[in-house]
Every structure is written in structure tokens, then in C-alpha cells.
Amino acid sequence: MIQRILYVGLITGFCILGDVTAQNTSNESNPVWGNWEKWGEQNDGTYRNPIIPADYSDIDCIQVGDDYYAISSTFQFSPGMTLLHSKDLVNWEFCGNIISDLTQIGTKLNWDQMDRYARGVWAGTLRHHNGRFYLFFGTPDEGYFMTSSSKPEGPWEPLTPLLLEAGWDDCTAIWDEDGKACFVGTHFADGYKTYLFPMAKDGKSINRKSAKLIHSGNGREANKLIKVGEWYYLVFSEHKPGTGRYVMARRSKKLFGPYKEEKQLALASREAMEPNQGGIIQGKDGKWYFLTHHGTGDWSGRIVSLLPVIWIDGWPLIGKVLPQQIGTMQWEAPMPAFSSPKLTLLRSDDFDSEILGPQWQWNYQPRKDFFSLTERPGWMRLKAFRPIESNQLLKAGNTLTQRTFRKQDNEVIVKMDISQMADGQRNGICHFSSHHSALGVVKEGTQYFIEYRNNGHILKGNEISTSFVWFKTCWGMDGKSQYYYSLDGDNFIQFGEPYQMVWGNYRGDRIGIYCFNDKSESGYVDIDYLHYR
Structure with a gap:
């Protein structure tokens, strides 16, 4: 799951083609990373990668009947492990978030500790067996867990620990x-x-003592175990210095191995930010596909693409197959299927429901009594309390977030009623990963001021005297955000310097709404809407 740089040695007798490189040309069929003008389904019966230009990391997918489901890791964000749904593998919608209470994993993920940046819910595996959905996942500090449900939208059972031991990742079953x-x-x-463990039929325990070592070294991770025909395939990634991270597979005709045969399935494709972790699945057209994330060190995070898979000599080669019999990045292909209506990922919210939409996740497990969607119907109320560290946004426990998209034109506008703020309270709109920026309002005594934040730098603006204020952020392909505010919802005033969104804590940038008070647990702000255009 995490892209680590380690020495990769040559394994005698195995097929390692990591030194083969693809040409990096800049044209419409092979764009420079991050500068795609088209993405997703097109009007000519094809699709273009990425299919989701946003940070949906550590993808895995399954097919159940006529439907496809995929999961994405969420780290410290709550609710955890996002679940997506599709009819065609290209257009996706939210199905929900699986882990409702992160404190089942550990107290470090709660609002009063906030000690799991870059950790928390890492990669997992989604499975369907005997009419039931199963999620297996790991955290680097606490170990492996599972949960299951009869329906993908839940309710999902409380988490069952499988291995309470630090230092493990990227499980499959x-x-x-x-x-x-x-x-x-x-x-x-x-x-x-990497070990293979016998597992109970109900998925609720694994036998640590009977584990078999499959392989080791080379930064190998991103495990996915599938069966196609008479073969079991363990698909994974590894890293080679100077080459990058690429996709490998081992296979066996027996579930418990041995998995001796090995082949590299695709190049690192560094010009495409190393597509390397995901699930191999069959489309409704009878062809096979690799739903994968790629991107590391990039402000947009690890985005999602769908690469065709070609089976050659019993091996699933990923992407465009080169004469060397190895795959490389492929940016466009025919649609696997056509569905109507087209599914889309929610972004905007008018807060008319009594429950939060599935696009939203709190930064850490929230303090339940300090937000409400019912106290003022049609509005979301955020109640202010002290952050763990004074005046530190990333240590404030009432920040609601969603993923940002890497598209040509992005505009997010939030409308707030600030009339019930208390002395010392701050709230507004923000971007963050390991660093942050924000534009909001601070109340000092009886006065309200506009305030721009860029990590440790704070710029105080004009005093305002209205009950309502609108905040806006705009950005493009380069990930440079510019903030604006308005006192009437129509005329916006630019404020603060442009902010370069960043990659940090293994995450891309997030957009958020924050609320905290350094002086007391008092005051609140009501949010009428967030419109993401």
C-alpha cells in the first residue's frame, strides 16, 4: 500500500523485466501526468483514464450479480473504508462507508487523541461468499480486522480482530x-x-502458527488472491531502485500452494505514476480489467484508472501489451459495458438529510454531540471545542472533509451563518493533507474578522458585521487554490495568497469545513450548503 524505496534483488529462475521502459510521449492518447483534458466515459463508446481523478487509494473490487463494488482506504478519516458501486466499471457512485466507529480499532483514532496521521485504515480486500459481503483490512499499528454484512450498504458487524500485531499490511483472502x-x-x-494463513470458514480467525511463507523482500505488498480457471493467482507489487513499483503475480493450482511460478505483469510506467495496486476482474463484455490506483508524492493523491488485461500463456498482462510480452500504461479503451442512468460520485450537499452523505468523512472519529443535522433542519451545525493543540487546525476535532478532484476547473462554495459564534471561535473552509490552508472567520470579543491561514502563517483581514458569509476556493490542474469570501453570496473578494496543495501522510489534498474554539467549548456555526462545481 505505501510506496517504499527498497533494494530489489533478482530472483533466479523468475521472469523479472523491471528494466524494460516505455516511451513517454505527450499527446492526447498519452497525456502528461495530471494534465488530462478528458477522463471517464466518452461519447464515442470508449473511456479515458483516469476514471476517477481523485484520491481513492488502495482499490479492490468484486462483482456480485450485475453489480460491481470497490473499496478504498481511508487512513484516519471516519467513517472508514469507502465502498463504491458501479454497473460498468467506469462510472461509480457511493455505496457507503463500512467502518462507522474507528475507536473499534484503537483510541488513537478518536477526536481527543488524533494520533494516526499516515496510519489508520490501510488497504483491504472485499469479498463475497455464500451470500455475504466480507471486508478484511489492516492497520500498521493495531493489526488485521474483518467485518461482514448481508448487504453492501450495511449494517456491517462490529470489527473482529484477526491478528493484533503491529507491522503488517495489505491483506487478502x-x-x-x-x-x-x-x-x-x-x-x-x-x-x-508475505505469509499464507489458514482461515476459519466464517472469516473470523486465522491460524498464526500454521502460516506459510510465500516470499519476502523487494518491498512486496498490495496482495490480491484470485482464482481464474484452474489457477490461483497471488497478484502483488514490488519495487526496484531506478525502475519503480510494478505489478507481479505468482500462481498455483492449489489454494495453499506452493506458489512457485512467478511473472511480472506490467512495467512501472513511472510517467503514469506507477499504477500498481488494485483488483483484477472480468467485465460484462467478457474481457478482463485491472482497477487500480496510481500516484505517489502528488497533490491529487492516488487516483483510479481501469486498465485492460490480456491473458497470455495463463498470465494476466496489464495494460497495453508490448512485444516483450509485458504490459504498460494504457490511457483509453472501449467501454466494458453501458449503463443508464450514469452513476456519479456525490460532492455537493445542501444538508437537507438527517444523516451525512457518503462523500463526507470527519478528520478522525468525531465528537458526536458537537455536530447536528437536526437542530436546524436544512443546515449542518458544527459546535466549537478546543483543539488538542491551541490554534492548530490539524489538531482540531471537528473538521468535515471530502476528496478533491484533479480537473480543469474546480469551485467550492460554502455558505455559513456565523451569528452564534463565541469569543475565540474559528470556522471556515480549508484544504489539507500534511499541510493546510484555510479561509474563515475568527471572533475576538464581540468583533468578527476574516482570517487566512497557511500552515503557521495567519493573515487577519477586515472586520465584518453580517450574519452570513460565503467562502469560495478555486483550483485547476496545477492544484493551486485561491480563496475568496462574500458578504452577499454574489460579489466575492479575493483574500490570501495562492496555496499549492500538497501530498502528505500518504494522502492527496482534501477540502474541508472546520470549526474550533481555543478559549472555551462554546459557540457554533450553521452551514447551509457546500456546492462543489
Whole structure:
């Protein structure tokens, strides 16, 4: 899941083609990273990558009947592990978020500790077995967990610990035709040793003592265990210095191995930010696809693409197959299927429901009594309380977030009623990952002031005297945000310097609404809407 730089040695007798490189040309069919003018389904029966130009990291997917489901890791954000739904593998909508209470994992993920940046809910595996949905996932500090549900939208059972031990990541699981089950996980803290564990039929326990070592080293992770025909395939990624991270597979005709045969399935495609982690799945057209994330060190995070898969000699080669019999990045392909109506990912919210939309996640497990969607119908109320560290946005426990998109033109406008703010209270709109910027209002005594924040730098603006204020942020492909505010909803005033969004804590940028008070647990702000155009 995490892109780490490690030495990759040559494995004798195995096919390692990491030194093969693809040409990086800049044209419409092979764009420079981040400068795509088209993405997703097109009007000519094709789709263009990325299919989701936003930070949906650590993708895995399954097909159940006529539907596709995919999960994405969420780290410290709550609710955890986003679940998506599709009919065609290209157009997606939210199905929900699976882990409602992150404190089931540990108290460090709660609003009063906030000690899991870059950690928390890492990669997982989604499975469907005997009419039930299963989620297996890991956290680098607490270990492996699972939960299940009879319906993808839930309710999902409370988390069951599988291995309470630090240093593990990127698990997968599978059942065979006889109901036997196994679980695979990587001990990255011990030389990236990947083990296969016998697993109980109900998925609620694994046998640590009977674990078998499959392989080790090379930064190997991103495990996905699938069966196609008579073969079981363990698909994973590894890293080679000077080459990058690329996709590999081992196979066996027996569930418990041995998995001796190995092949590299795709190049690192560094010009496309190393597509490397995801799930191989069959489309409704009978063809196969790799739903994957790519992008590291980039402000937009790890975005999602769908690469065709071509089976050659029993191996699933990913993307455009080169004469060397290895795959590389492919930016466009025919649609796997056509569906109507077209599914889309929610972004805007008028807060008319009594529950938050699935596009939203709190920064850490929220303080439940300090927000409400019912006290003022049609508005979201955020109540202010002290951050863990004074005047530190990333240590303030009442910040509601969603993913930002890397598109040509982005505009987010938030309308706030600030009339009930208390002395010392701050609230507004923000961008953040490891760094942050924000534009909001601070109340000092009985006076209200506009305030711009850029990490530790704070710029105080004009005093305002209205009950309502609108905040706007705009950005383009370069990820440079400019803030504006308005006192009437029509005329916007630019304020603060442009902010370059950043990658940090293994996450791309997030847009957020924040509220905190350094002086007391008092005051609140009401949000009428967030419109994301």
C-alpha cells in the first residue's frame, strides 16, 4: 500500500523485466501526468483514464450479480473504508462507508487523541461468499480486522480482530469451492515477508502458527488472491531502485500452494505514476480489467484508472501489451459495458438529510454531540471545542472533509451563518493533507474578522458585521487554490495568497469545513450548503 524505496534483488529462475521502459510521449492518447483534458466515459463508446481523478487509494473490487463494488482506504478519516458501486466499471457512485466507529480499532483514532496521521485504515480486500459481503483490512499499528454484512450498504458487524500485531499490511483472502479459506498478509516490519494463513470458514480467525511463507523482500505488498480457471493467482507489487513499483503475480493450482511460478505483469510506467495496486476482474463484455490506483508524492493523491488485461500463456498482462510480452500504461479503451442512468460520485450537499452523505468523512472519529443535522433542519451545525493543540487546525476535532478532484476547473462554495459564534471561535473552509490552508472567520470579543491561514502563517483581514458569509476556493490542474469570501453570496473578494496543495501522510489534498474554539467549548456555526462545481 505505501510506496517504499527498497533494494530489489533478482530472483533466479523468475521472469523479472523491471528494466524494460516505455516511451513517454505527450499527446492526447498519452497525456502528461495530471494534465488530462478528458477522463471517464466518452461519447464515442470508449473511456479515458483516469476514471476517477481523485484520491481513492488502495482499490479492490468484486462483482456480485450485475453489480460491481470497490473499496478504498481511508487512513484516519471516519467513517472508514469507502465502498463504491458501479454497473460498468467506469462510472461509480457511493455505496457507503463500512467502518462507522474507528475507536473499534484503537483510541488513537478518536477526536481527543488524533494520533494516526499516515496510519489508520490501510488497504483491504472485499469479498463475497455464500451470500455475504466480507471486508478484511489492516492497520500498521493495531493489526488485521474483518467485518461482514448481508448487504453492501450495511449494517456491517462490529470489527473482529484477526491478528493484533503491529507491522503488517495489505491483506487478502479467498474461499475455495469446498469452503476452505485462506488469508494472505505481508509483515513489512520484518523484511516484507508475505505469509499464507489458514482461515476459519466464517472469516473470523486465522491460524498464526500454521502460516506459510510465500516470499519476502523487494518491498512486496498490495496482495490480491484470485482464482481464474484452474489457477490461483497471488497478484502483488514490488519495487526496484531506478525502475519503480510494478505489478507481479505468482500462481498455483492449489489454494495453499506452493506458489512457485512467478511473472511480472506490467512495467512501472513511472510517467503514469506507477499504477500498481488494485483488483483484477472480468467485465460484462467478457474481457478482463485491472482497477487500480496510481500516484505517489502528488497533490491529487492516488487516483483510479481501469486498465485492460490480456491473458497470455495463463498470465494476466496489464495494460497495453508490448512485444516483450509485458504490459504498460494504457490511457483509453472501449467501454466494458453501458449503463443508464450514469452513476456519479456525490460532492455537493445542501444538508437537507438527517444523516451525512457518503462523500463526507470527519478528520478522525468525531465528537458526536458537537455536530447536528437536526437542530436546524436544512443546515449542518458544527459546535466549537478546543483543539488538542491551541490554534492548530490539524489538531482540531471537528473538521468535515471530502476528496478533491484533479480537473480543469474546480469551485467550492460554502455558505455559513456565523451569528452564534463565541469569543475565540474559528470556522471556515480549508484544504489539507500534511499541510493546510484555510479561509474563515475568527471572533475576538464581540468583533468578527476574516482570517487566512497557511500552515503557521495567519493573515487577519477586515472586520465584518453580517450574519452570513460565503467562502469560495478555486483550483485547476496545477492544484493551486485561491480563496475568496462574500458578504452577499454574489460579489466575492479575493483574500490570501495562492496555496499549492500538497501530498502528505500518504494522502492527496482534501477540502474541508472546520470549526474550533481555543478559549472555551462554546459557540457554533450553521452551514447551509457546500456546492462543489
